Every structure is written in C-alpha cells, then in structure tokens.
Amino acid sequence: MKLSRILATAARVLNQVRHDHRTLALLLLVPALLVGLVAWIFTDTPVFARIGPAMIALFPFIVMFLVTSIATLRERRSGTLERLLSLPMGKADFILGYALAFGLLAIVQTGIAVGFAVWVAGLEVSGNVGLLFMVAIADALLGTALGLLASAFAHSEFQVVQFMPALVFPQILLGGIFLPREQLPAVLEAIGDVLPLSHAIDALTAVANGDTDAGYIWVRIGFIAAWIFGAIIIGSLTLRRRTP
Known part of the structure; x- marks a missing residue:
C-alpha cells in the first residue's frame, strides 16, 4: 500500500466523475x-x-451506496481493475483510492444537503450545526464504504441492487424512522442497536433537538467509523481482480 498510488486512483476517479x-x-x-x-x-x-x-x-447514505458500488463494479467488469493490478498496485490501494474519491464527493454532497435542509427547507437545529455536518459526513462515508463492500461481492449491476434489501433496507426499517427502536420487539431492537445507520439517525436527531452533549455524538460517530473501516478492510480482502 502506497500513498501515491491511492492518490493517483482517487484523482482518476474524480476526473471520470467530473466528466x-x-x-x-x-x-x-x-x-x-x-x-x-x-x-x-x-x-x-x-x-x-x-x-x-x-x-x-x-x-445521502442510499445515493452514495448505489453510485459507489456500481462505479467500482464497472471497473472490475471492464477489466480496468485487472490491468491496474498488473501494475505495482494492490487491492488496498484501489479500494482506498475509491474510498478517498467518493469520500470527498460525500463531503461536498453532505454540505449541500445539510445547507439546503437548514437554510432552505427550514429544518430547525437547536444544537451545533457543525456537529450536525460531521455526523452527516460520517453517514455518507458509511454509504460509500458499504457500497465498496457490496461491489466486492457482486457480479453485475443487478446484483448490486439486490444487495440493498440485505445491507440498506434493514437499517432503514430498524433505524427508528418509522417507529422508535425502544418500541420494537426486543430482538429487532437489539439488531437495530448494532446497525450503523441507527446511530447516525440518533446522533442527527439529538443534535437537531439539542438534547444531548457532544460526547454522546462523538461516541456515535466513532461507532459509525468502526463500521466504515471494517467494510473497507473486508472489501479490500475480498475484491476480485475481474468479474467474468
């Protein structure tokens, strides 16, 4: 793993997205x-x-998951990854380069979404807007990391979409959007408590309501970060050179 190769991969991805x-x-x-x-x-x-x-x-979580997973899979299906790995580049360089590129895009995306929600849509934030932004960035990066993980296992764009019921929908259903998690059956509440999107929703809601301290928020960000690093590590270990 080398920083120059990671940066070169990120620059190439950003240039592709720009066009x-x-x-x-x-x-x-x-x-x-x-x-x-x-x-x-x-x-x-x-x-x-x-x-x-x-x-x-x-x-942002859903959009980053879809775009990252499909874009990464396309590199493998087109043979680009195989050609890159024939050079002095490892799987970790490739995955981290993609994570860096889409992570930067996620930061810009989050800034637009949070700014629009607060200053255009009129979302009232009683807490620190900067802290709200930090949690939202972590959430978008989570979508990026899980998208990279899904692309490592999928064989086609259709299979990437099929990963949404496995990796995305349960987090939406158990995250407390439709019903507070404490009102769910005990087993579902326990599952929801270990899913990272639940912690992003909890932290964003807490900041918006201003009803908790920064320590609570940073614990939630740390939990999300652990999922991000885990997904990237597993993705780099399981990434195939090419999908037939």
Missing part, C-alpha cells in the same frame, strides 16, 4: 432535493421537524 454530469448531479443534488421534497410534503406540520434529521441520514 459524467448525470452522475455528478445524482451525487450532489438529488439528496438535497429529496430532503426538500419531504419538507414540502409536510409543509405547515411538525412532521419535518421530527423526521428531517433522519432524511439527512437516509438520502
């Missing part, structure tokens, strides 16, 4: 627009104030 205007729009604008749509739907009701933080967690 793909549709993907760039999907990454940067769609999460903010979806948050705005939810706010519009619940105009003049207290609902958006309650679920707005969860929407900031949900939409």
Whole structure:
C-alpha cells in the first residue's frame, strides 16, 4: 500500500466523475432535493421537524451506496481493475483510492444537503450545526464504504441492487424512522442497536433537538467509523481482480 498510488486512483476517479454530469448531479443534488421534497410534503406540520434529521441520514447514505458500488463494479467488469493490478498496485490501494474519491464527493454532497435542509427547507437545529455536518459526513462515508463492500461481492449491476434489501433496507426499517427502536420487539431492537445507520439517525436527531452533549455524538460517530473501516478492510480482502 502506497500513498501515491491511492492518490493517483482517487484523482482518476474524480476526473471520470467530473466528466459524467448525470452522475455528478445524482451525487450532489438529488439528496438535497429529496430532503426538500419531504419538507414540502409536510409543509405547515411538525412532521419535518421530527423526521428531517433522519432524511439527512437516509438520502445521502442510499445515493452514495448505489453510485459507489456500481462505479467500482464497472471497473472490475471492464477489466480496468485487472490491468491496474498488473501494475505495482494492490487491492488496498484501489479500494482506498475509491474510498478517498467518493469520500470527498460525500463531503461536498453532505454540505449541500445539510445547507439546503437548514437554510432552505427550514429544518430547525437547536444544537451545533457543525456537529450536525460531521455526523452527516460520517453517514455518507458509511454509504460509500458499504457500497465498496457490496461491489466486492457482486457480479453485475443487478446484483448490486439486490444487495440493498440485505445491507440498506434493514437499517432503514430498524433505524427508528418509522417507529422508535425502544418500541420494537426486543430482538429487532437489539439488531437495530448494532446497525450503523441507527446511530447516525440518533446522533442527527439529538443534535437537531439539542438534547444531548457532544460526547454522546462523538461516541456515535466513532461507532459509525468502526463500521466504515471494517467494510473497507473486508472489501479490500475480498475484491476480485475481474468479474467474468
């Protein structure tokens, strides 16, 4: 593993995305627009104030998962990864380069989504907006890492989509968006408590409501970070050179 190879991979990915205007729009604008749509739907009701933080967690997470997993899989299916690995480049260099590139895009995406939610859609934040931004970044990076993990196992773009019911939907259902986790059956509550999206939703909601201290938030960020590092490590170990 070498920093120069990681940076070169990240620069190549960012250059590709820069020329793909549709993907760039999907990454940067769609999460903010979806948050705005939810706010519009619940105009003049207290609902958006309650679920707005969860929407900031949900939409960037899903978009980063989809774009990262499909883009990485395409590199393998086209033979690009096989050619790169014939050079002095390891799987870890490739995965970390992709993680860095999409991580930078996730930061920009999060800034747009959080800014739109707070200053355009009118989401009230009683806590620190900077801390809200930090949690949202961790959440978007989580989507990136799980997307990299899914791409290591998938054989086609269709299979990537099939990973959503396994890796994404359970986190949405058990994350406390539809029903507080403490009201779920005990087994489902326990499962929800170990899923990272639950902690992102909890932390974003806590910051928005201003009802907890920074230590609580940083513990949640640390938990999400552990999932991110674990997904990247497993993805780099299981990545195949090429998908037939």
